[in-house]
Amino acid sequence: MTQKTLPMLAAMIGLATSYSYADSPLNIGFIVPNPVGEVGWDHELDRGRQMMEAHFGDQISVTAVDSVGEGPDATRMMNRMAAQGADMIFLGSFGHMNDGILLAKRNENLAVIHAGGYLTGERFATYAPRHYQASYLCGMAAGYVAEDAELGIIAAFPLPEVIGMMNAYVLGAQSVNPAINNVQVVWLNSWFDPARNRSAAEALISGGVDVLYSLFPGTPAAISAAEENGVYAVATLSDNSQFAPTKHLCAGQTHFGAIYINYVNSVMNGNFAAGDTFAGIAEDAMEVAGLSPDLTDNQRNAILAKQDEIRAGTFEPFTGPITDNSGDEVVTRGVRLTIGDIKGMNFLVQGLDTTLPN
Amino acid sequence: MDMIVFILTGAFATATPLLLAALGELVTEKSGVINLSVEGMMALAAAMGFATVYTTGSYLLAFAVAAGLAMLLSIVFAALVLIFSANQVASGLAAGILGLGLSALLGREYESFTLQAPSGLSVPNLSNIPVLGSILFEQDIVVYLTVTTGLCLMWIIQHSRAGLILRVVGEDPHIAHNLGFNVLRVRFLAILFGGFMAGLAGAYASTILTPIWSQGMILGRGWIALALVVFGTWRVLRVMIGAYLFGALLLADLAVQTLNLGIPSQVMTSMPYVMTIIVLAIVSRNALRIKLNAPVSLGQSYRPGQ
Numbered sequence: 001m002t003q004k005t006l007p008m009l010a011a012m013i014g015l016a017t018s019y020s021y022a023d024s025p026l027n028i029g030f031i032v033p034n035p036v037g038e039v040g041w042d043h044e045l046d047r048g049r050q051m052m053e054a055h056f057g058d059q060i061s062v063t064a065v066d067s068v069g070e071g072p073d074a075t076r077m078m079n080r081m082a083a084q085g086a087d088m089i090f091l092g093s094f095g096h097m098n099d100g101i102l103l104a105k106r107n108e109n110l111a112v113i114h115a116g117g118y119l120t121g122e123r124f125a126t127y128a129p130r131h132y133q134a135s136y137l138c139g140m141a142a143g144y145v146a147e148d149a150e151l152g153i154i155a156a157f158p159l160p161e162v163i164g165m166m167n168a169y170v171l172g173a174q175s176v177n178p179a180i181n182n183v184q185v186v187w188l189n190s191w192f193d194p195a196r197n198r199s200a201a202e203a204l205i206s207g208g209v210d211v212l213y214s215l216f217p218g219t220p221a222a223i224s225a226a227e228e229n230g231v232y233a234v235a236t237l238s239d240n241s242q243f244a245p246t247k248h249l250c251a252g253q254t255h256f257g258a259i260y261i262n263y264v265n266s267v268m269n270g271n272f273a274a275g276d277t278f279a280g281i282a283e284d285a286m287e288v289a290g291l292s293p294d295l296t297d298n299q300r301n302a303i304l305a306k307q308d309e310i311r312a313g314t315f316e317p318f319t320g321p322i323t324d325n326s327g328d329e330v331v332t333r334g335v336r337l338t339i340g341d342i343k344g345m346n347f348l349v350q351g352l353d354t355t356l357p358n
Numbered sequence: 359m360d361m362i363v364f365i366l367t368g369a370f371a372t373a374t375p376l377l378l379a380a381l382g383e384l385v386t387e388k389s390g391v392i393n394l395s396v397e398g399m400m401a402l403a404a405a406m407g408f409a410t411v412y413t414t415g416s417y418l419l420a421f422a423v424a425a426g427l428a429m430l431l432s433i434v435f436a437a438l439v440l441i442f443s444a445n446q447v448a449s450g451l452a453a454g455i456l457g458l459g460l461s462a463l464l465g466r467e468y469e470s471f472t473l474q475a476p477s478g479l480s481v482p483n484l485s486n487i488p489v490l491g492s493i494l495f496e497q498d499i500v501v502y503l504t505v506t507t508g509l510c511l512m513w514i515i516q517h518s519r520a521g522l523i524l525r526v527v528g529e530d531p532h533i534a535h536n537l538g539f540n541v542l543r544v545r546f547l548a549i550l551f552g553g554f555m556a557g558l559a560g561a562y563a564s565t566i567l568t569p570i571w572s573q574g575m576i577l578g579r580g581w582i583a584l585a586l587v588v589f590g591t592w593r594v595l596r597v598m599i600g601a602y603l604f605g606a607l608l609l610a611d612l613a614v615q616t617l618n619l620g621i622p623s624q625v626m627t628s629m630p631y632v633m634t635i636i637v638l639a640i641v642s643r644n645a646l647r648i649k650l651n652a653p654v655s656l657g658q659s660y661r662p663g664q
Contacts, residue, residue, distance in 0.1 A: 010552075034573065035462070035466060035468030035469045035573050036469070037469040037473065037572065038469070039470060040470065043470075063644070067462070067573075152616070158623070184616040184618070185615065185616075185618070186612050186615045186616055186623075187615060187623035187624075187627075189623060189624055189627045190575075192572075192574065193573055193575075193577055194568045194570050194575050195372070195563065195567055195568040195575070195577075195579075196608070196612070197568075198567075198568050198570075199368065199372065199608065199609055199612055200612045202364070202368065203361075203364060203441045203609065203612040203613045203615075203616055204616055205362075206360050206361065206613075207360070207361070207613075207616045207617075208360075219470065219570060219572055219575075220472060220570070221568055222468065222568050224475070224569070224570070224629040225471050225475075228474075228475055243472055289502070353618045354615070354618050354623075355618060355620050355621070355622060357622040357624055
């Protein structure tokens, strides 16, 4: 509670001054749930904001606040921004969803853009990156370097988005290394717990994995643990090379800025449409980053070539045949999963050695 | 086998911050004061302990700074409950929120920074014993010091004059006063000791156990320490066993998941809490003995001469 007061006060003063000239630049409020660290969710949201500001320059005026997670503080903050004449508000937490929908309903000239939700509404849009595309490419990297074909995954919650990323990762690994099987998985059942994240990494390392995939851990603790134990690490959201200078294998780097720029353009042109953006490599919202120098030139080129294929639309990771881990063919040959299928994914591909709750 | 060694070895480090904080709180509660600000003290200590190692590289200095700051916060709490006779629960919560807020403010610059993990000690010769050697003799120095502190406290509380005074104050401050002891001074020192230990716990969590600072990283471990004191029925040995068991179960959750025995991960994740409660409930099933160990005046304010 207390930690949020300072930035909030600062933002309110900022809003009071910046919103008094309502007609010139587009006023944008930007709320991020946690402190902006070096890597990860909040860092990437904030980097997206910077990209947006650099792109539009004087055309927009952005008031950014961090450390405002879901709850009454967030409600107050977004209402304040709306009352002071914001034209657009970006909400960075899943938990901002319901308040955001109400906010959009009440303010007729306001566009609300929410990260990673499942609801849309009047003037209320949601967006998510196609993380799984980068997961597939990083899976290829993992398949190349896994000498004993032992992969380990640390994952936050068994949600469709996370399951999709695990599946794509394993499919990518198997595409270059058919020996990949029995991929070990540890569920943290938490979005943020550095100590547990580190312990999970150590558990997998003591189980003999060659590559650790840290899937939405909210902290670089597992990546550091991999570096200390000489095991390759694959990261989500941001390039984590700084935490594993010698053992960083690959990361799915998100670029939220590309998504934001489109939204701001649509509001400026008066054709903002509330809806669902699912942007990936083709939209420049996603790419592989921090590829390890241990990969051979051929391997690196194969990964980048696959990335180009995804960009061009000639390849999609979730194209049949795909077999689930009970041996049933869930996607028939040549069939591509739809966005709905991907967003609601509830099966594990063959080779993933874990149990989903019913 | 590897997994069992992993669990039994790692449990010491996992349990150490819980145990340090719980031992401090146990002494505070033995004097009749319940301090609910453990979480906040740990967070503040974790932030500044991390910052100290990050800027100076000195672990000794970091633990000193962390313990010092947590003690300062405990002095704020002590002033409220001892001088102004404020409600202990409310004062503890307030001091805890203050600590959490300060940790976020002071740790802002260091958000999600990491440190190189210090390497553990390896006791010569003994660490070569198969299995047991790596479990018992390759821990970091704080683990050994924590266990030693626990054993010392066990003796001090049960058998020394200081321990007797502490217990008398916690049982009945009026009698202690009539016996000529300065109740407020004893309670103040007990609160200060609680702060000192919570400080060490926080510094250990952010610089050795998980060498990273991130706002909110203590994640309820201060509250678990408080719960351990109660479930351990204010007995040092039980609190020590409870903390180790909890640490082992936390790791068992993760280790068992890697084997995929078909148990839903949510069940495994709740296991440490469920099992610790069950085991400690069985150990402490004798209600009379709990009453014997629980400080009678716990939570009650005391004013000399009333």
